Amino acid sequence: MAATQPQLTNLLSQEYQHGFVTDIETDTLPPGLNEEVVRTISAKKNEPEFMLEYRLKAYRHWLTMTPPDWAKLKIEPIDYQAITYYSAPKFKKDAPKSLDEVDPELLRTYEKLGIPLKEQEMLAGIAVDAVFDSVSVATTFKSKLAEKGVIFCSFSEALQEHPELVKKYLGTVVPHTDNFFAALNAAVFSDGSFCYIPKGVRCPMELSTYFRINAKSSGQFERTLIVAEEGSYVSYLEGCTAPMRDENQLHAAVVELIALENAQIKYSTVQNWYPGDKEGRGGIYNFVTKRGICRGKQAKISWTQVETGSAITWKYPSVILEADNTIGEFYSVALTNNLQQADTGTKMIHIGKNTRSTIISKGISAGHGQNSYRGLVKVLKNAQHARNYTQCDSLLLGSRCGAHTFPYIEVKNPTAQIEHEASTSKISEDQLFYCRQRGMGIEDAVSMIVNGFCKEVLKELPMEFAVEAQKLLGISLEGSVG
Amino acid sequence: MLTIKNLHANIDDKAILKGINLQVNPGEVHAIMGPNGSGKSTLANVLVGREEYQITQGEVRFEDQDLLNMAPEERARAGIFLAFQYPVEIPGVSNINFLKAALNNVRAARGLAKLDAIDLLQQVKDKMQQVKMNPDFLYRSVNEGFSGGEKKRNEVLQMLLLEPKLALLDETDSGLDIDALKIVADGVNALRSPERAIVLVTHYQRLLDYIVPDFVHVLSGGQIIKSGDKNLALELEQQGYGWLTEARA
């Protein structure tokens, strides 16, 4: 494709679109981590005693742990004392009571990102909780949700208003001892979203959290807890962006989902953290523990993720199929360009009888991107007639990138049915040429072919998100073919 | 409209086209025939800008433009269309999305506005009727799982929709039964007009019973060794290529 080289160079210089910094007064702790910092975070948030104890327990446990090294990722050692563990936009009083009290500069940030927080301007049917650095700045449509008994608020608020619910469920899916990053999160998490769907309620709108890291050298450690009571349904969306910074920023979140009998939770993520520049400078280190448990019969949890950002992605949204006849699903698109690295996949743990899981993973690598799928399907002794279907496809653009697949299967019950399919393909010159002969430019053609490759996953996303994700895939790939 | 002068092209340093000369004017239909491996597909692919081929000599002009300097998509937007001998499958991309992207790009190049979804569907469905394709094909992935004949009809559908000035068809008739052949021929004839030109690459005279060409050329060993009118195709049908290629040897 010699003829198109200049065009490609142009496209390659296409910059990350959400890379601006918001200039705002913040309340920021100095860098470093010790028990005092943990206590300060808890005190600033005026937390109940149990929460502080939980944090301290987690912190002390974290001190005994080492970062995991089994993923296929090259990571510079992280200096945990150089990170700031709390940074919050300064509000006039305590927390803003309504949107009118939120700093207009903040509202503008979300508008620039295409997330208007003023309810009358919102896309009908989506309630948003916006988390800026460490704190939740606004949650929309609260009253409308309250009519149905749905609780959707920031984690801090949940600790004030519904401490009994938080206490009952916090750490029951991802214990503070689970892994290095989960322990760190449990010690220092600053905010996040909480959502509770009462028995028999079908949540009347999509719930959405929008995460934004702004402050320099701050880590973001948010925590999300979703509880779906018997027979309830909720669809939850998560979006993320960050400014462009030369240094790496750490994001270590924990998400816990609990689905009781006949409940259904659909959790979708479009992750577009700053990926770093072409030389691999800067970018978010994204170490996330996401796990759901189907605690009651016939419960269902689906994870759908489109991961295009971050310098490093370490993420395995999982489902524990504890009760009989429960269903777990994982649909994933992970794209790595330039020097991005992703090690992502899922764990499906079959405990109950007739449990079913589906895994569809689409990895796309371009530039020098390295993309690994890592998945565990585990069928325990009493999980009669468990079934899993895994499909794992990789698409390579160019010859300097890599795709790797690490499936782990552990079956302790002979009635299990496990199916695994995997494929690796290159985007074909013939396909590209075919599109170009019909008048499409290279970038449109690549974007179309890649979107086609991801179709089975994209169709799982709610409509507005799917459109967003398609555009994002196109932008993330621009200039990657040559 | 299209002027090819002394065109030489290599693939992997092997000379395939060895001095092609051809003039195609608006309104004309040319048939290019010739034995397997003589370079017919190579010629078609070079004209649409396939990058594996190295042009070592010669010149090609399309209207007033230097064709060989244009990117493939620019050639397409300028009005050149190739119905491929082996249409490619694109999994996950629906036919309708593909057609929409193609049509809107070509329309933009002609200074026309994008078609909205309703107008697009209307146009596409009309053309589908012309090539007797079931509308279900719109929602299937491009060419995926299509039979040989269905792929060829899909090419003709795209051609009808994009309304090229110069349509190149590379063995669009191969592997078609007689009914499908008639459908394809009807499609091509529908496109015929004083402003457009058509170049058919074919092995068989039978297509030329339905699309009557103004000129017939025989391509052999990378050169056009004989040109004539439709009667040349009939002669070839009866006598094969031997008498021509041997006469030169």
Ligand SMILES: Nc1ncnc2c1ncn2[C@@H]1O[C@H](COP(=O)(O)OP(=O)(O)O)[C@@H](O)[C@H]1O
């Ligand atoms: N990609 C390629 N690599 C190597 N040789 C090729 C390639 N494409 C075509 N050729 C060779 O070029 C010659 C002409 O092929 P082609 O143009 O396809 O002939 P035709 O269409 O007339 O049957 C043949 O000898 C063929 O083997």
Ligand SMILES: [Mg+2]
């Ligand atoms: Mg051929």
